[in-house]
Amino acid sequence: MTTAREDPTGRGAEQDRAAGPTAVRRSGPVLLAEVAAHAGVSLATASRVLSGSRSVGEPHRGRVLAAAQELRYTPNAQAQAVARGASNVVGLIIHDVLDPYFSSIAGGVMRQVEERELVVFLASTHSDVDRELEFVQTMRSHRVRALIICGSRTTDRVHNERLAHELEGYAAAGGQAAVISQDRLGTHAVVPQNRSGARALARELCRLGHRRFAVLAGPRGLLTSRDRLMGFREGLTAEGVDVADLQVLHGEFTREGGESLAAELIAAGPLPTCVFAINDVMALGALAAFRSAGVRVPEDVSLAGFDDIAPLRDVVPSLTSVHLPLEEMGARAAQLALDTEPQTTSQAVKVHAEVVLRDSTRRLA
Amino acid sequence: MTTAREDPTGRGAEQDRAAGPTAVRRSGPVLLAEVAAHAGVSLATASRVLSGSRSVGEPHRGRVLAAAQELRYTPNAQAQAVARGASNVVGLIIHDVLDPYFSSIAGGVMRQVEERELVVFLASTHSDVDRELEFVQTMRSHRVRALIICGSRTTDRVHNERLAHELEGYAAAGGQAAVISQDRLGTHAVVPQNRSGARALARELCRLGHRRFAVLAGPRGLLTSRDRLMGFREGLTAEGVDVADLQVLHGEFTREGGESLAAELIAAGPLPTCVFAINDVMALGALAAFRSAGVRVPEDVSLAGFDDIAPLRDVVPSLTSVHLPLEEMGARAAQLALDTEPQTTSQAVKVHAEVVLRDSTRRLA
DNA sequence: CACAAGTGGGTAAGCGCTTTCTACTCGGGG
DNA sequence: CCCCGAGTAGAAAGCGCTTACCCACTTGTG
Numbered sequence: 001m002t003t004a005r006e007d008p009t010g011r012g013a014e015q016d017r018a019a020g021p022t023a024v025r026r027s028g029p030v031l032l033a034e035v036a037a038h039a040g041v042s043l044a045t046a047s048r049v050l051s052g053s054r055s056v057g058e059p060h061r062g063r064v065l066a067a068a069q070e071l072r073y074t075p076n077a078q079a080q081a082v083a084r085g086a087s088n089v090v091g092l093i094i095h096d097v098l099d100p101y102f103s104s105i106a107g108g109v110m111r112q113v114e115e116r117e118l119v120v121f122l123a124s125t126h127s128d129v130d131r132e133l134e135f136v137q138t139m140r141s142h143r144v145r146a147l148i149i150c151g152s153r154t155t156d157r158v159h160n161e162r163l164a165h166e167l168e169g170y171a172a173a174g175g176q177a178a179v180i181s182q183d184r185l186g187t188h189a190v191v192p193q194n195r196s197g198a199r200a201l202a203r204e205l206c207r208l209g210h211r212r213f214a215v216l217a218g219p220r221g222l223l224t225s226r227d228r229l230m231g232f233r234e235g236l237t238a239e240g241v242d243v244a245d246l247q248v249l250h251g252e253f254t255r256e257g258g259e260s261l262a263a264e265l266i267a268a269g270p271l272p273t274c275v276f277a278i279n280d281v282m283a284l285g286a287l288a289a290f291r292s293a294g295v296r297v298p299e300d301v302s303l304a305g306f307d308d309i310a311p312l313r314d315v316v317p318s319l320t321s322v323h324l325p326l327e328e329m330g331a332r333a334a335q336l337a338l339d340t341e342p343q344t345t346s347q348a349v350k351v352h353a354e355v356v357l358r359d360s361t362r363r364l365a
Numbered sequence: 366m367t368t369a370r371e372d373p374t375g376r377g378a379e380q381d382r383a384a385g386p387t388a389v390r391r392s393g394p395v396l397l398a399e400v401a402a403h404a405g406v407s408l409a410t411a412s413r414v415l416s417g418s419r420s421v422g423e424p425h426r427g428r429v430l431a432a433a434q435e436l437r438y439t440p441n442a443q444a445q446a447v448a449r450g451a452s453n454v455v456g457l458i459i460h461d462v463l464d465p466y467f468s469s470i471a472g473g474v475m476r477q478v479e480e481r482e483l484v485v486f487l488a489s490t491h492s493d494v495d496r497e498l499e500f501v502q503t504m505r506s507h508r509v510r511a512l513i514i515c516g517s518r519t520t521d522r523v524h525n526e527r528l529a530h531e532l533e534g535y536a537a538a539g540g541q542a543a544v545i546s547q548d549r550l551g552t553h554a555v556v557p558q559n560r561s562g563a564r565a566l567a568r569e570l571c572r573l574g575h576r577r578f579a580v581l582a583g584p585r586g587l588l589t590s591r592d593r594l595m596g597f598r599e600g601l602t603a604e605g606v607d608v609a610d611l612q613v614l615h616g617e618f619t620r621e622g623g624e625s626l627a628a629e630l631i632a633a634g635p636l637p638t639c640v641f642a643i644n645d646v647m648a649l650g651a652l653a654a655f656r657s658a659g660v661r662v663p664e665d666v667s668l669a670g671f672d673d674i675a676p677l678r679d680v681v682p683s684l685t686s687v688h689l690p691l692e693e694m695g696a697r698a699a700q701l702a703l704d705t706e707p708q709t710t711s712q713a714v715k716v717h718a719e720v721v722l723r724d725s726t727r728r729l730a
Numbered sequence: 731c732a733c734a735a736g737t738g739g740g741t742a743a744g745c746g747c748t749t750t751c752t753a754c755t756c757g758g759g760g
Numbered sequence: 761c762c763c764c765g766a767g768t769a770g771a772a773a774g775c776g777c778t779t780a781c782c783c784a785c786t787t788g789t790g
Binding site: 027028029030072074075076077078079081082085087089092096097098100103104106107110114119120121122123124137138140141142143169172173174284287288291310311313314315316327 | 392393394395437439440441442443444446447450452454457461462463465468469471472475479484485486487488489502503505506507508534538539649652653656675676678679680681692
């Protein structure tokens with residue numbers, strides 16, 4: 001009784017009387033076994049030639065290479081991963097590719113990944129915590145060798161615990177993870193200095209003569225938003241501004257969020273002299289709202305954002321913001337996850353946030 | 366020699382009496398075999414419960430689920446793919462995540478992919494044809510069930526043939542591919558009507574009274590650029606404008622490209638009344654160049670772009686462009702690649718390009 | 731009450747690779 | 761002349777999982 005093992009090509013040994021080149025083509029990808037058969041060597045030898053794991057003598061080596069070429073053989077990466085017990089894929093979880101904040105970070109990650117000849121699994125959560133969790137699972141399932149999660153963390157305790165639990169499982173299985181924005185998940189972390197950046201921004205704005213501020217903040221539970229707001233308050237206090245009458249409006253962390261909050265602000269009555277949108281995307285929305293309401297920036301109101309995203313370059317008036325090296329942050333996170341030895345304790349890299357004053361914030365007379 | 370291999374649970378094969386604290390934990394992920402052992406059932410049963418491939422009776426079913434939960438089992442997706450002979454990953458090849466044109470398309474693709482509970486491999490070529498080829502190989506290697514390639518195709522014959530060859534191999538192995546921008550690769554295609562869009566744009570601009578134009582075009586070999594230029598020329602001719610003195614400058618297909626071409630244009634002497642940048646990213650660069658040279662848009666020169674990318678919303682003056690439903694194009698490509706039966710002949714979907722006149726192009730007196 | 735059809739469990743044969751182990755051929759030193 | 765590596769090929773045992781196949785056991789039916 002012939003077992004399939006003895007017929008490496010996967011074709012029937014019996015039916016295939018003329019086992020030569022005219023053999024019936026199986027459908028689907030070409031197998032290593034077919035290459036080996038074509039070259040007249042064993043499976044092991046073919047494997048060794050193609051993956052270069054051991055030297056193979058010249059008569060054989062050339063034949064295998066030729067056969068692979070001729071048959072257009074492409075190794076099955078999944079099978080290789082299973083056999084080797086190690087994959088060469090990296091997971092990247094972001095909120096949304098369409099948001100410049102995330103695409104910049106993704107760009108930085110991609111560069112690092114490409115340098116190492118790995119591939120990346122991209123998943124976007126659209127700010128849904130359940131999807132986030134689900135994706136971490138998926139990534140674990142695919143045994144990604146490194147996992148990078150970026151996107152503002154929340155104060156949602158239940159979710160954070162679940163996530164930490166999941167990441168622990170991932171780490172236990174030998175995976176490396178890096179989170180951008182928060183370092184309380186037991187993984188490596190790249191942490192932008194949101195609080196001190198916002199503090200510095202408040203100081204600069206006060207020095208321009210502003211005293212009456214409004215903040216367009218993100219959802220209450222968002223850490224990034226909370227930290228920046230906190231820093232901003234501290235900065236104001238330090239400059240002697242009474243924080244009691246600081247207007248704080250909470251809304252979505254998006255362009256639309258910024259737009260509608262600004263509209264609210266306009267409708268609410270006398271504008272403050274300066275508005276701080278907690279991130280640039282919201283600032284752009286606010287700018288649009290101001291423009292369509294006939295409120296001039298910076299003549300009627302000054303406007304500042306945070307992140308210094310790329311599209312800011314083309315906006316008039318140029319927007320004051322707090323610069324974060326987004327691509328570099330992505331790259332850094334990738335490095336942490338990729339270049340650290342598995343058993344090392346997790347590292348946290350702080351990223352400086354630098355105030356950049358531009359035309360959207362004017363000096364008060 | 367490790368005996369642990371022969372006993373997947375890492376515990377005694379018989380009763381679990383010796384288990385407990387002394388159990389030797391293997392490192393790495395939890396295996397299905399461990400779950401099965403923990404639940405006291407066979408590997409097959411555990412597999413059936415977890416993947417739901419066959420009904421399993423209640424005493425066992427519950428035990429397996431509990432064991433999986435307790436041990437935090439996560440199936441090895443790679444091994445599943447190998448065993449099942451089918452993967453659930455989709456490949457997406459773009460030029461650059463940082464370019465809004467591509468990130469929009471990617472957004473559309475992602476949505477479709479997520480709806481189907483698949484994952485995506487993202488690769489960016491940075492406009493390097495060799496990398497493109499390489500990535501197609503990689504994707505083949507990973508046996509992605511669908512592959513979406515987007516990014517302007519070139520006239521480079523050698524490369525196109527290699528690519529077509531590679532894609533043929535991919536298709537032969539049962540893969541589905543869709544290309545955005547060109548339909549000559551034997552795959553499904555989503556083809557924006559670049560030529561007719563540019564033609565319509567030319568007509569509208571002429572109707573605004575413009576006669577003297579300059580085109581900031583991309584690299585000569587780029588099909589997208591070539592088609593748009595051709596359409597623009599046709600449109601001008603149709604409106605009775607002599608194409609002979611149309612200024613055409615070739616440069617990079619990027620913001621910097623647009624910026625330096627515009628600078629060249631300014632330096633070269635008297636400006637035409639209207640400049641057509643072959644895509645929006647270049648238009649934004651041109652706008653910046655004009656601004657810093659003190660050339661007012663649209664007072665001194667009108668400016669139009671193509672694609673209608675998202676960041677255009679925040680630019681002043683609002684930019685005239687030719688709208689392409691980018692996200693939808695990505696979604697459409699994903700659908701073609703994912704919902705078509707393998708043996709069907711490849712389809713080409715044409716995408717209408719709609720002129721949108723805005724403030725950057727003025728009517729001449 | 732024998733018999734076909736239907737359930738649900740285990741055994742083991744795969745999936746397409748890698749890698750260990752074994753076997754064999756050579757060239758030299760004792 | 762034999763024995764000992766060195767070097768290289770092949771057989772086969774994995775990798776972690778799915779599933780065909782088999783069998784013991786219900787049920788329902790004539």
